[in-house]
Amino acid sequence: MEASITFGDDALAARAAEAARELAAAGVPEALAAGDPTLWGPAAESQAADRLGWLDLPTTSRSLLPRLAELAERAREQEVEHVVLAGMGGSSLAAEVICASADVPLTVLDTTDPAQVRRVLADRPERTLVVLASKSGTTVETDAHRRLYERAFRDAGIDPATRILVVTDPGSPLEQTGIESGYTVVQADPRVGGRYSALSAFGLVPSALAGADVARLLDEAAEVRPLLALPEGNPGLELGAALGAAALAGRDKLVLDASLSATTGLPDWIEQLVAESTGKQGRGILPVAGGEPTGVPDEIVAGIATDGAVRADGPLGAQFLVWEYATAIAGRMLGVDPFDQPNVAEAKDGTARILAEAGEGPLPTGAPVLVDGPVEAYGDLPADVKDLSGALTWLLSAIPERGYLAVTAFLDREAAFEVPVPPDASFEVLTDIWAAHDAATLQGLLAVRTDRPVTFGWGPRYLHSTGQYHKGGPQDGVFLQITGDVPDDLPVPGRPYTLGRLQLAQALGDLDALRGRGRPAVRLHLTDREAGVRHLLAAAREV
Structure with a gap:
């Protein structure tokens, strides 16, 4: 095709x-195909000069294929059947698409939710291979995943060096950690930005280990590459x-x-x-x-x-x-530089500041402005808003003429699939049950009640994706954030926080950045996650 x-x-x-x-x-077509860094203006030139390697990946990534074959063979010899990719944003999204499209199993770990992480940690550790992927080598989520898996492997009597593989840029802190720990390290092309890295080691290494035909992907890209100069x-x-x-x-x-x-x-x-x-x-x-x-x-x-x-x-x-x-x-x-992300660090910096200022004390959540069953609402809601349906109605009414509503959920995105179901349930019945327990269902419920776009993102995953647009793009967004109590938290080895504490700090840090721009933003906190999601969806149906 x-x-x-x-x-x-x-x-x-x-x-x-x-x-x-x-x-x-x-x-422009010829210049871009040739890797001309001047196309986006003088201010972007120095960055673009170091970010156009993606144009050559259909050719340069072929050098990875022999090594990928060796790594895949070693994984087979170890009887690996569970490949886990721990990476955020551009370090995981392409591999997720590649493997899902090829129908090969890959578990993507791009969350700080304790329940979701604990479930992955418990899944066949003796048959698991973990790919730690981070371009910068300093990604806080991936650092936490590394520490947790090192402990989990040791607890299972497994040498982490035999089951952890690192994909990162040359010279990154993660590369140094990988070398010191005896992990297999695959260097990525440093001239490729994270979101342009689908055909680099970030996309190809985990996909090949999971069983996808990555050589075919490169062939498909190579076929279209000459057209891009025309x-x-x-x-x-x-x-x-x-x-x-x-x-x-x-x-x-x-x-x-x-x-x-x-x-x-x-x-x-x-x-x-x-x-x-x-x-x-x-x-x-x-x-x-x-x-x-x-x-x-x-x-x-x-x-x-x-x-x-x-x-x-x-x-x-x-x-x-x-x-x-x-x-x-x-x-x-x-007229923008497509290779920078000037606002991404705001939420990261906010998270670090909140954790540092709180020390061992409670995080600065403030007091709820209303409580509706298992849901607490935080934010600048009008005084006449008395319940959850009213809060949702107000958010929809606050969307400007050319604006949008962004729903972001710092929750376990697999929780709906853990809900007990009848053993003889049809697929249609299963789908209805899952949808009734899935926070993502809120996107559709609210979208039919407005003609404005409604987006949905899982936190902290979206911070490495649409988070830049929320802060750097047109300031016409309205934001609904969902967090939840953590009944069974997970300490991060060697760090002064738990996963649940980190997750909440990430949510609060992002919310601070949004509110600092004067945008309407409401946080709904579920004091009981399962009941809270059901209550929230019911309220959305009443809007």
């Missing part, structure tokens, strides 16, 4: 064609021109629809790529994954092998490269 871009919206097609012609006349017949240029032209015309809400695609989860990867690359300096494109189109004027629908205003077809390896190229093009059109 060849990579191609088609249009189902004549107005968008005309704007995109005009933008593509202007870009081609300026020599002024015509260039799918990356066509898609990037469409995204950029639409945003400049006010259509900056990008609904991602992969409902008919053979790939699984690609919108989640695109969401991070587009949001973190474009959402800065008060500008940006808001990707909406998991949402339905509403037909509002500032929206476009991008279909992945699915009809939309713009449709992207092609195999997964080609899709990765085309979307990366298109995002770089859109960044140029919007």
Whole structure:
């Protein structure tokens, strides 16, 4: 299957064609394909010069294939059947898509939720191989996962050096830790930013260990790579021109629809790529994954092998490269540096500050402004809001004309699947039961009550994805954050905090950053997680 871009919206097609012609006349396609770092202006040049290695990955990553084959063979000899990828954002999203699309099992650990982490730790430790992935080598979540798995392996009588593998940039603190601990270390290409790293060691190492055909991905990307230098017949240029032209015309809400695609989860990867690359300096494109189109004027629908205003077809390896190229093009059109993330550190710094200031005392949660059953509400709610349905109604009414509602949940995203179900239940019944216990169901329930986009993200995962857009993009967001009590916490070895304490501090740190921008933000805290989710969903149905 060849990579191609088609249009189902004549107005968008005309704007995109005009933008593509202007870009081609300026020599942009050839320059980008050649790795020209000047395309995004003088301020971005030094960073871009060190972040364009992704263009060459279809070729340069082939050098990894022999080693990946050796690592996979060693894992088979160790009778590994459970591959765990501990990594955040760009260090895990691509591998998650690759393995889900290939239908090979990979457990992604991108959470600080104690229950979710404990469940993964207990799953077949004697048959587990852990891939620790962090570009910077300082990711706090991955550091916690490393410490917990080292202890878990030792408790099981297993030498961690035989079951932990590190993927990181050369010279990072994690590389040094890996070398000192005797772990296998695979160096990633330092000229590739995290969200552009799908075809690098970050995407390929865990995927190959899980059983995916990564050589095929590189073949698919290599096939489309020559097209990216062309002024015509260039799918990356066509898609990037469409995204950029639409945003400049006010259509900056990008609904991602992969409902008919053979790939699984690609919108989640695109969401991070587009949001973190474009959402800065008060500008940006808001990707909406998991949402339905509403037909509002500032929206476009991008279909992945699915009809939309713009449709992207092609195999997964080609899709990765085309979307990366298109995002770089859109960044140029919007006048932003697609390779930096100037606001990501705000939530991290806030987390560190909150933990340091609290010491061993309670975290600064404040007092609830209302309590409705197992749900406490915190924030600047109006005095006439008396219950949970009223709080949700107020949040929806607070969304500005061109704004959006972002729901973020610092909870166990697998908890719904742990709910007891009848042994003879049909798949439809199971789906209904899971949905009734899943905080993510809130996205759909609230979306049908507004014509504005509603996004949903699991914390702290989204902090490495849409979190940049929330703070650096257009300041028209309204935020609903969900946290919960932790009845059975998990200490982090060698650190002065538990996972639950870290999780709550991450939520509070992000909330501080959002409130500092004057945006409406409410935190709902579940004093009983299971009952709280059900109560929250029931309240949403009453809005």
